[in-house]
Amino acid sequence: MPNDAPSKPKPRKKRAPRTFGPEKAHALYAALAKDRPEPRTELNFTSPYTLVVAVALSAQATDVGVNKATAKLFSVADTPEKMLALGEEGVAGYIRTIGLWRNKAKNVIALSQMLLDEFGGVVPETRDELERLPGVGRKTANVVLNEAFGVPTIAVDTHVFRVANRTGLAPGKTPEQVEAGLERATPVEYKQGAHHWLILHGRYVCKAQTPECWHCAIADLCRHKPKTPDPATVSRLGPRR
Numbered sequence: 060m061p062n063d064a065p066s067k068p069k070p071r072k073k074r075a076p077r078t079f080g081p082e083k084a085h086a087l088y089a090a091l092a093k094d095r096p097e098p099r100t101e102l103n104f105t106s107p108y109t110l111v112v113a114v115a116l117s118a119q120a121t122d123v124g125v126n127k128a129t130a131k132l133f134s135v136a137d138t139p140e141k142m143l144a145l146g147e148e149g150v151a152g153y154i155r156t157i158g159l160w161r162n163k164a165k166n167v168i169a170l171s172q173m174l175l176d177e178f179g180g181v182v183p184e185t186r187d188e189l190e191r192l193p194g195v196g197r198k199t200a201n202v203v204l205n206e207a208f209g210v211p212t213i214a215v216d217t218h219v220f221r222v223a224n225r226t227g228l229a230p231g232k233t234p235e236q237v238e239a240g241l242e243r244a245t246p247v248e249y250k251q252g253a254h255h256w257l258i259l260h261g262r263y264v265c266k267a268q269t270p271e272c273w274h275c276a277i278a279d280l281c282r283h284k285p286k287t288p289d290p291a292t293v294s295r296l297g298p299r300r
């Protein structure tokens with residue numbers, strides 16, 4: 060018997076809904092940029108080398124904690140040569156207050172050695188070369204390229220990841236997906252500062268535990284629900300019955 064029944068249509072791949080068009084993305088960055096027209100990293104550094112070290116130390120640590128440690132470390136060792144002279148134990152002595160300090164001390168010495176052996180003691184300006192340095196991954200390379208060399212990269216840390224997902228600006232399951240989404244969604248004039256604006260927003264307003272939606276500059280653009288109400292209003296009205 061001929062089978063002339065229409066073949067079943069193939070199921071379409073589900074696409075993530077695109078919630079941010081160019082105009083909305085522009086409005087979001089404009090609102091974030093209003094208070095901080097020229098955002099910078101909160102890590103202290105004096106050269107591309109001290110920036111690489113500071114960013115490598117900042118994994119799973121706060122910028123305030125890293126700055127405290129590097130204030131003393133960089134006063135005695137702000138070049139690869141001086142860092143090597145200090146040695147792994149010496150470096151460890153300055154960074155013991157930072158998480159994962161043992162491994163980080165090892166990496167700081169190893170990356171300083173590689174800079175001297177292969178790059179003439181100068182921090183390279185390409186992603187591939189930066190990522191060869193021990194302890195330097197994609198995120199660190201992006202921060203260094205952006206902050207030290209003016210390349211409009213968008214580094215995705217925990218804050219950027221959260222804000223991109225909650226707002227709907229660039230949803231993704233991995234930092235790589237979010238980075239690619241941000242590259243697509245971010246208007247060119249905001250690319251240089253995007254990483255800083257999103258980090259600072261995540262650190263001070265769109266916090267991990269409780270986003271402070273009641274004073275958020277981009278609340279009207281953000282898809283996250285429910286928005287956190289102003290605690291002052293909540294306590295005045297009392298708990299809902």
Ligand code: SF4
Nearest residue numbers: 265270272275281283
């Ligand atoms: S409205 Fe709330 S969830 Fe959305 S970005 Fe602002 S603080 Fe974050």
